Amino acid sequence: MNATPKENKTVLIVDDDAMTRVLVVEALEPEGFVVEEADSGARGIEMFQQICPDIILLDVSMPGMDGFECCRRIRSLPYGERLPIVVLTGNDDDDSITRAFESGATDFASKPMRWKLLGHRVRYLLRASETLESLARSEASLKYAQELAHVGNWEYQPGNPDGYWSPEVYRILGLDAKKSPSSFESLMQRVPEDDQPQLLQSFINLRTEGTSYQIEHRITRPDGAEQIIFQQAEAVREQGRTLALRGTLQDITERKKNEAKIEYLVNHDALTDLPNRNLLSVRMSQAIEQAHRGGQHMAVMVLDLDRFKFVNDSFGHHIGDSLLKAVAARLKAAVRDGDTVARLGGDEFVVILPGLTAPENAMIVAAKIVTSFNEMFALGDHELHVTTSVGVSIYPEDGINGDTLLKTADAALYAAKDKGRNCAHCYTAEMGVQIEEQADLEKGLHQALLRKELELHYQPKVSLKSGQVYGVEALIRWRRPGIGLIPPDSFIPLAEETGLIIPIGEWVLRNACAQVKAWHIAGYKDLTIAVNVSALQFRQQNIPELVRNVLADSKLEPKYLELELTESVLMQDPETIALAMRELKEIGVRLSLDDFGTGYSSLSYLKQFPIDVVKIDQSFIRDVTSSINGASLTKSIISMAESLHMTTVAEGVETEEQLGFLNINRCDAIQGYYFSRPLPLNEMVKLLAEKTHLPSDRCHSESAKRTVLLVDDDKKTLSALKQLLGREGYHILSTTSQQEALELLTLHPVGVVICDAGMPEIPGTELLLQIKNLYPEIVRLMLSDYTELQTVTDAINEGTVHKFLSKPWDDDLLLAQLVESFQQHEVNAQTTQTPDIRA
Ligand SMILES: Nc1nc2c(ncn2[C@@H]2O[C@@H]3COP(=O)(O)O[C@H]4[C@@H](O)[C@H](n5cnc6c(=O)[nH]c(N)nc65)O[C@@H]4COP(=O)(O)O[C@H]3[C@H]2O)c(=O)[nH]1
Numbered sequence: 034m035n036a037t038p039k040e041n042k043t044v045l046i047v048d049d050d051a052m053t054r055v056l057v058v059e060a061l062e063p064e065g066f067v068v069e070e071a072d073s074g075a076r077g078i079e080m081f082q083q084i085c086p087d088i089i090l091l092d093v094s095m096p097g098m099d100g101f102e103c104c105r106r107i108r109s110l111p112y113g114e115r116l117p118i119v120v121l122t123g124n125d126d127d128d129s130i131t132r133a134f135e136s137g138a139t140d141f142a143s144k145p146m147r148w149k150l151l152g153h154r155v156r157y158l159l160r161a162s163e164t165l166e167s168l169a170r171s172e173a174s175l176k177y178a179q180e181l182a183h184v185g186n187w188e189y190q191p192g193n194p195d196g197y198w199s200p201e202v203y204r205i206l207g208l209d210a211k212k213s214p215s216s217f218e219s220l221m222q223r224v225p226e227d228d229q230p231q232l233l234q235s236f237i238n239l240r241t242e243g244t245s246y247q248i249e250h251r252i253t254r255p256d257g258a259e260q261i262i263f264q265q266a267e268a269v270r271e272q273g274r275t276l277a278l279r280g281t282l283q284d285i286t287e288r289k290k291n292e293a294k295i296e297y298l299v300n301h302d303a304l305t306d307l308p309n310r311n312l313l314s315v316r317m318s319q320a321i322e323q324a325h326r327g328g329q330h331m332a333v334m335v336l337d338l339d340r341f342k343f344v345n346d347s348f349g350h351h352i353g354d355s356l357l358k359a360v361a362a363r364l365k366a367a368v369r370d371g372d373t374v375a376r377l378g379g380d381e382f383v384v385i386l387p388g389l390t391a392p393e394n395a396m397i398v399a400a401k402i403v404t405s406f407n408e409m410f411a412l413g414d415h416e417l418h419v420t421t422s423v424g425v426s427i428y429p430e431d432g433i434n435g436d437t438l439l440k441t442a443d444a445a446l447y448a449a450k451d452k453g454r455n456c457a458h459c460y461t462a463e464m465g466v467q468i469e470e471q472a473d474l475e476k477g478l479h480q481a482l483l484r485k486e487l488e489l490h491y492q493p494k495v496s497l498k499s500g501q502v503y504g505v506e507a508l509i510r511w512r513r514p515g516i517g518l519i520p521p522d523s524f525i526p527l528a529e530e531t532g533l534i535i536p537i538g539e540w541v542l543r544n545a546c547a548q549v550k551a552w553h554i555a556g557y558k559d560l561t562i563a564v565n566v567s568a569l570q571f572r573q574q575n576i577p578e579l580v581r582n583v584l585a586d587s588k589l590e591p592k593y594l595e596l597e598l599t600e601s602v603l604m605q606d607p608e609t610i611a612l613a614m615r616e617l618k619e620i621g622v623r624l625s626l627d628d629f630g631t632g633y634s635s636l637s638y639l640k641q642f643p644i645d646v647v648k649i650d651q652s653f654i655r656d657v658t659s660s661i662n663g664a665s666l667t668k669s670i671i672s673m674a675e676s677l678h679m680t681t682v683a684e685g686v687e688t689e690e691q692l693g694f695l696n697i698n699r700c701d702a703i704q705g706y707y708f709s710r711p712l713p714l715n716e717m718v719k720l721l722a723e724k725t726h727l728p729s730d731r732c733h734s735e736s737a738k739r740t741v742l743l744v745d746d747d748k749k750t751l752s753a754l755k756q757l758l759g760r761e762g763y764h765i766l767s768t769t770s771q772q773e774a775l776e777l778l779t780l781h782p783v784g785v786v787i788c789d790a791g792m793p794e795i796p797g798t799e800l801l802l803q804i805k806n807l808y809p810e811i812v813r814l815m816l817s818d819y820t821e822l823q824t825v826t827d828a829i830n831e832g833t834v835h836k837f838l839s840k841p842w843d844d845d846l847l848l849a850q851l852v853e854s855f856q857q858h859e860v861n862a863q864t865t866q867t868p869d870i871r872a
Contacts, residue, residue: 045086047077064152074098183284207254243268305361317435320387332395341380399457420455492711500727504561591621651685790817810861
């Protein structure tokens, strides 16, 4: 239907009398109207829908559908509601006029009529209808706007308690417009008692003095819901007389809820619901003020969970999160209601104890907190034992503002950790020196780059297959004037904290790549360089792009660059890091996982990252010869890396025994003081020039090929054998004790064991059986006289002993047997895999 405004208004005449229709046409068309005709009620409705007239003239008495019915139907159709309909009735037909209005007619005209005046009548009705239409439109848009804004308006006239309330006022109050009076009293009934006095007083002032008001108050809707209302009101006054009181009423419940929610989120930690850093700082200021006024003390405790990362990464983040929630609950239970427990992020919590009468009480509470962790945390199917370390500082002794108190408590926390964790430590004055030193260090570090105080040292990495130096790790040093060489552990964390690691990291990368390129040119063609990349660099920099630029500038082939990332880098944002790592792999650089084992990565976790090299942390290497745990963990790491086609580099190798262990367990390469410390450039150049390498018997393939273990309680036999084999260049280990024999095997890459059959502690066959089970690749020879022939034959049949050598032996025969045995060992070594003790 066309509802757009038309130039010439259209009049629809519905009448069965053709004469009346002609008269209407003749009266209206000369006046500029377009007249359309319908000869019945039904046709009239049809035409109304087709042409959308501006006005209808409708005869009441028609055959079929009369004018009343026709009028009713049009009113119920779209656009028919407010259309002017003039009903044509007979003269003085009062009944028809009444019925016509009841049916919805706008006006009536009696026939016969003065046709000349019809034009005026129609024009007047059209104008009135337009006015009504525009009023209806603005009412509708006001209603809509009020609905949208949840604003209603009201107005009262003096002397009349019932005023006007817009539909939205009723909606907001939850009242029915037909049943509830629109009076101030009726509004007050919905206002809770507590809020009534303020509203009443404001309304009285408005009425008596014309004082406008803006107030917030609550209302209770009939369904019990409580809403928050914002009311504004003013008096319309003329010459000191109040003509009307009017105002608006806005439902601001949602806004208030959102404001409260935002305020809560801004001030609380989403995971634990504890106050966050924002609210903590407010609470600290309040507590300081309270302590200041009351001449009391207050305590700030900073605490974190010992080895939280282990939990998070071993059991998954959901268990880590549950632990943090449980810790929050435990901390709250350990302190009083007026105390504040806040979470700063990660596993770092802060407790404030306001209004302390004696500072010593803080340590009592701190100890209580530490002890409260003795009880296991039950998290889903897991029961975990987690400990905490606490640093305590006291107002005003250790700081007079929140920042300083946090810093001093932090320093105390470090001291607690140094003490071995799972304890609380109070701040002491000496720690202040450290804080100042830190500030001084930070200042100096800012200038270190500009003043060219940084330098690189290089630590060789040696292949255990070839014994050759195949690469170096670049390690930064800060040569600080007046102080000397500062190791990275003393300034890299600070560089990370201050963001200085970004320019420093780039400096290291550029210099390292340029240096290794220079070595290539000097003839050390395949030397690789490893550079440490910190977590912050990955987070704040486009590392792949930087690497691309540096490689292009230095003209270094990507395969010679290795980037060392720690597990903490991978943990930051695993998906983004994995993406960056894949990009780096596409560039062609190698990626290694540094300090492996100190983090808590599981095998499945590592699979998602394209890692080429696993560097086994020195803490494990240190332990390989002294602790079963260290040894088995290292073995597991090597076999895990092997199964993932990664190479292994053992870090911090210092002793022959550690090297032996790594050789036996087929670690690929070593780095450590055993071979070389990190060297300044000139010394590194010398090491390369001298072609320093590991002797071949210290490499796994070679050393195992040539190492014989002799076990005999007879020292003379041992000495004779040592002489014989020593002349042939074998590496010989010897012992009179079976226990020591087993220990030697854990440390050395032995290829062949020669054992006496008649040992006093346990029979030789039993020792060889143990060796067979532990190291199946080792070839086992038995030395015996003919008195033990039966036992030896049985052992050979069972596979415990490979060959039998008679006592006294023939030197040539024994040497020939040994050559054959080492060949056999090589075959065994290729078919026997290192057992994965975790499997
Ligand atoms: N006890 C013992 N220690 C050994 C032995 N062999 C090597 N080390 C030391 O172990 C550290 C190995 O480096 P890292 O694990 O990457 O650990 C590095 C690395 O994480 C970081 N670092 C060094 N240079 C840089 C750098 O340029 N950028 C970044 N982001 N970190 C660096 O500082 C850490 C410490 O570096 P350094 O003090 O040079 O310490 C080096 C090295 O001197 C050994 O046999 N025994």
